[in-house]
Amino acid sequence: MPKSVDHEERRRHIAAALLRVTEREGMEAVSVRTVAAEAGCSVGAVQRYFRTKDEMLHFALVSVVESARRRLDGIRLGGPDGMTFADALRAAILQSLPLDPARLGEARVWAAFYARAAVRPDFAEVIAELHKEALGNLDQALRYARSTGELDLEQDPEALARLLLAIIDGLMWAILLDPAAAASNGAAVPQLAALDAALGLITR
Amino acid sequence: MPKSVDHEERRRHIAAALLRVTEREGMEAVSVRTVAAEAGCSVGAVQRYFRTKDEMLHFALVSVVESARRRLDGIRLGGPDGMTFADALRAAILQSLPLDPARLGEARVWAAFYARAAVRPDFAEVIAELHKEALGNLDQALRYARSTGELDLEQDPEALARLLLAIIDGLMWAILLDPAAAASNGAAVPQLAALDAALGLITR
Numbered sequence: 001m002p003k004s005v006d007h008e009e010r011r012r013h014i015a016a017a018l019l020r021v022t023e024r025e026g027m028e029a030v031s032v033r034t035v036a037a038e039a040g041c042s043v044g045a046v047q048r049y050f051r052t053k054d055e056m057l058h059f060a061l062v063s064v065v066e067s068a069r070r071r072l073d074g075i076r077l078g079g080p081d082g083m084t085f086a087d088a089l090r091a092a093i094l095q096s097l098p099l100d101p102a103r104l105g106e107a108r109v110w111a112a113f114y115a116r117a118a119v120r121p122d123f124a125e126v127i128a129e130l131h132k133e134a135l136g137n138l139d140q141a142l143r144y145a146r147s148t149g150e151l152d153l154e155q156d157p158e159a160l161a162r163l164l165l166a167i168i169d170g171l172m173w174a175i176l177l178d179p180a181a182a183a184s185n186g187a188a189v190p191q192l193a194a195l196d197a198a199l200g201l202i203t204r
Numbered sequence: 205m206p207k208s209v210d211h212e213e214r215r216r217h218i219a220a221a222l223l224r225v226t227e228r229e230g231m232e233a234v235s236v237r238t239v240a241a242e243a244g245c246s247v248g249a250v251q252r253y254f255r256t257k258d259e260m261l262h263f264a265l266v267s268v269v270e271s272a273r274r275r276l277d278g279i280r281l282g283g284p285d286g287m288t289f290a291d292a293l294r295a296a297i298l299q300s301l302p303l304d305p306a307r308l309g310e311a312r313v314w315a316a317f318y319a320r321a322a323v324r325p326d327f328a329e330v331i332a333e334l335h336k337e338a339l340g341n342l343d344q345a346l347r348y349a350r351s352t353g354e355l356d357l358e359q360d361p362e363a364l365a366r367l368l369l370a371i372i373d374g375l376m377w378a379i380l381l382d383p384a385a386a387a388s389n390g391a392a393v394p395q396l397a398a399l400d401a402a403l404g405l406i407t408r
Contacts, residue, residue: 026323028232108322115319118312118380119230127381155401162398166374173373174366176322177331194366197359201405 011049011059014039018060023105027112030057057116061123064109065130068096085150086203089141089164093195096168098175100185107176134168135161150203160202167198215253215263218243222264227309231316234260261320265327268313269334272300289354290407293345293368297399300372302379304389311380338372339365354407364406371402 017039021030030053036046050056083091098107117123138161145151174191175181181189221243225234234257240250254260287295302311321327342365349355378395379385385393 024323026320028320111319111322114377114381115315116230116232118315119228121383124381124383128383131378131381156397159397159401162378162395163371163401166378166395166398167367167370168374169377170370170372170374173318173377174335174370177318177328177335179325179328179332191366191370193360193363194370197363197367198402 007049010045012063014041014046014049015056015059015063018056019063019105019109022060022112023108026108027057027116032056057113058122060109061113061126064106064113065126067106068110068130069133084203085141085145085148086199090195090199093164093168094192097171098182099189104176104182107172110172111176131165134165138164145203155202163198163202167195171195211253214249216267218245218250218253219260219263219267222260223267223309223313226264226316227312230312231261231320236260261317262326264313265317265330268310268317269330271310272314272334273337288407289345289349289352290403294399294403297368297372298396301375302386303393308380308386311376314376315380335369338369342368349407359406367402371399375399 014035018030018035021034021038032043032046032050032053035056036043039046046056050059098104113123114127117127135158139157142151142155142157142160146153146155146157151157171191171194174194175189178189178191181191218239222234222239225238225242236247236250236254236257239260240247243250250260254263302308317327318331321331339362343361346355346359346361346364350357350359350361355361375395375398378398379393382393382395385395
């Protein structure tokens with residue numbers, strides 16, 4: 001195996017360990033030492049791939065952003081044929097909420113990055129870029145729905161895109177911070193009444 | 205001055221230092237050492253009042269919750285006479301968003317607690333309690349609006365209360381993570397289009 005591939009693989013192995021520590025204990029628990037222990041390697045090995053905690057966090061942020069981007073891509077233009085716009089939008093938004101253990105873990109990592117971005121402009125920039133993309137996708141989907149008559153002409157797609165993004169983020173936190181909802185593993189959670197109310201209002 | 209009052213005052217002085225450190229650098233930067241430096245006292249002095257970092261954070265959380273509670277109380281039953289329900293609700297929600305430097309600082313602390321609550325059930329419980337209160341207040345306001353005919357009878361106050369709370373939290377993050385919006389100091393920010401769209405849909 002060429003050395004550069006091996007290097008990339010080891011970097012990913014260490015980044016995965018970092019994500020597990022963040023998911024379990026939050027970003028405060030992340031250090032070269034705790035990540036080395038989680039990855040089953042020496043502190044020196046971690047430092048060969050990431051010189052500082054910040055370098056590790058940046059790498060992890062990029063991998064979480066990729067995963068969020070794949071999900072947000074699903075919002076672009078609704079679901080399978082025959083679904084109404086409201087149903088397709090609902091399905092895509094549900095995909096982005098922490099309603100199973102895997103997405104719950106990711107949302108915990110996401111939460112840690114959000115908090116860091118609140119005090120660190122370099123992290124805020126990465127998230128702002130992703131928010132811009134999500135707004136663009138939502139806006140495009142809403143304009144399409146308006147063109148097919150599934151959304152009133154009087155509605156402003158740009159404002160509604162911002163509203164939907166705020167609802168997605170707000171519900172992520174509402175579910176994440178409610179232990180019963182976070183443990184529901186896909187069962188209906190009361191927080192989703194908010195989503196149904198919003199979609200009912202937007203597409204009525 | 206009796207010793208117990210002095211004790212309480214010094215505790216508050218140290219907690220205020222903790223909040224300033226959190227606001228500036230996030231919760232990761234909080235330690236007995238950094239808080240002592242910020243408060244201008246010795247590590248031993250901090251430890252006399254808070255034995256651990258967790259004790260400090262809990263005390264700070266309670267003080268931030270008090271401040272949020274005072275603001276949420278304002279949502280209970282709209283504003284001065286003569287205001288429509290939509291205007292009163294809008295004014296109350298604006299009060300809870302980080303649109304000036306003081307509230308921006310508070311939102312940064314809040315963000316740090318949210319992230320911690322995502323991995324710590326004891327912190328999640330405090331926030332769940334506050335969310336429950338906020339939902340109760342919003343529900344009460346919406347039922348009142350329905351009784352005066354300012355809200356359609358077909359609307360479900362409980363679902364709308366959850367929707368408004370998700371929007372408040374989502375917009376807090378959207379403003380906090382957008383450096384331009386966070387620095388706007390009360391000027392109109394594009395994120396508020398989401399709030400206007402939601403209020404327009406709810407009260408149309």
